[in-house]
Amino acid sequence: MRDAVEVARPRPGRARLFRAGGLAALALVLLGLCLLSVAVGTREVDWQDIWAALSGQVETIAQAAVSVRMPRTILAALAGAALGLSGAIMQGVTRNPLADPGILGVNTGAALAVVIGLAWFGMSMAQAFVWVAILGAGLTAVFVYAIGSMGRGGATPLKLALAGAATSVAFSCFTIAVILPRNDIAGGFRSWQIGGVGGATFDVIRMVLPFMLAGFLICLVSARKLNSLALGDDLAAGLGENVAVARGIAALGAILLCGAATAACGPIGFVGLMVPHLCRLLVGVDHRWLLPYAALSGAGLLILADVLGRIIARPSELAVGIVTAFVGAPFFIWIVRRQRVREL
Template sequence: MSSSSISENISLHSHKPRHFSKVLVISIVLLGLSVLASLILGSRLVTWDELTNAILHPGVDSYESSVVHKRISRTVFSLLCGAALGISGALMQAITRNPIADPSILGVNTGAALFVVCGIAFLHISTASQYIWLALAGAGLTAIFVFGVGSMGRGGPTPIKLILAGAATSAALSSLVSAIMIPRTNVMDQFRYWQVGSVGAASWDSISTFAPFLIVGVIVAIVTGPALNALALGDEAATGLGVRTGTLRLVAAVAGVILCGAVTALAGPIGFIGLLSTHIVRLILGADLRLIIPMSAVAGAIVLTLSDVIGRLIGSPGELEVGVVTAFIGAPILIILAMRSRVRSL
């Protein structure tokens, strides 16, 4: 059965909310405002004239122009990373039917970080492309391990078992990361800021390295959206609608791992973006993953970009890494969601 026929048979998820157009317009406005804030605000306030002059006259060599151009690449990078993490969170919540699943909560980010740190310490890697492949391997193996542990025992991979398995795995892998980094000064100096998550080192090279992985992950996520709607009805119902649940989970999980692994390799383990963005979208638009996936990308881009701006303002004249800001915001929200939902399945 095709994806289109699947989506026609699940009426629960096939109605576009009447207020979707308003939500889309508001999201675009917020996205534009977050971009403007990222370009203007920071340790040095950029005026409107300085911003327009730097954009309209890119060849002019001045301090103001260099600040604007650096912030442009940083803003683009934060938008792409936020979108990737938003989609990854939506996919992981869908395939696990867990309302509080997130790459950071399930330990996937930490697994990616461990492999990158091991590559730096033992293999002496130094390029973004090498970081990405190691991060993808670490993220994939961690996801398999967490799902395997969470599936043990009666009831299979229940939400609470997956969260506990992810939390325990993340704690263990974080200890390994620290154990590898602390005795090695060169590794610690190189990645002490990366370890908490930051978009401050963004460049057009890192963006071009990341873009292919983002494109692949987005395409797979959009294509699997209708079938993931059927999966939300339960495995038996999805199978009855012609969905191969095992294959679907595998493909969607690979897309989620690619997205969060690539982000982790270049920006560090930034947490809670997938959780925050997907929950915001689901509360407003409902459970249709054909809407949740693209709108989670927009919400994730907004949340990460604004978090980066907040970190710059709080830490001025330096900056507070965006991973610290998202953890500070996301941790209490996770507790509230867990208490309110009682970790129910989707």
């Protein structure tokens, strides 16, 4: 009987090999999606033009089109990885399966901070947008957690989701109120508010890249601490973990990622909700594997959504934020209705 149990139980080495193989497969899929992103658009291009554009040549219209799509693809990958990873971190920090930068209002808070800086303080420096967005994301996260912690039971998943939804609606209304009297900035803000990567440039990427790299590093270093927090605050403290510090460091990484992604692309929703759930079904709850999976899957999802937006509305295109909302809203309803959501 014991031999049968040992045979049925997966060996740790085999499970580790399976997860490493899945991570490599995700990286290959992401590479394929990147090539698809630079190839698909209003103008069709062949592989010779793609190779020539990657080599720095822009002698033809097709090569010029590929050179424009390259920063768009890179930004979509970075933003998708940032949102997927920050969603996994937020779900781990709050132990809330519904946590997401959009649902908790963090993206909306970052957007409101950028709008206030733009409309009331005449903010014009590109680097300032990232700092202001990160500040807005951080203050919103603290505010939502404080509201959700009130009353009996502390910060339960339901109260955090309700506090985040209410904050997101309120901040969206405040944003509109700030923009309405300012016709000079209203047009550009509306397209940014939807969320997209259509106007990506290498200058924008260089602006947000240091903040994203810092956020990625902080989040990946926090993987073991999140595993301890998943056991509960009392047990984590008994294992020698400083719960408040661990939670604060992980949240800082998520805030850096959310703020930088929002400053560059606008408030894109549902990526941070869908990706961690799907990855958790594949590799389980160990954050040492979950976080890299979430980063690669988020990057692939946002690139795929961007490509679909170009195909569906040809010769025009749908912003990536609209595509993720179409997919993410039914997914959110499914998670809420799923009876076994606590097991995720």
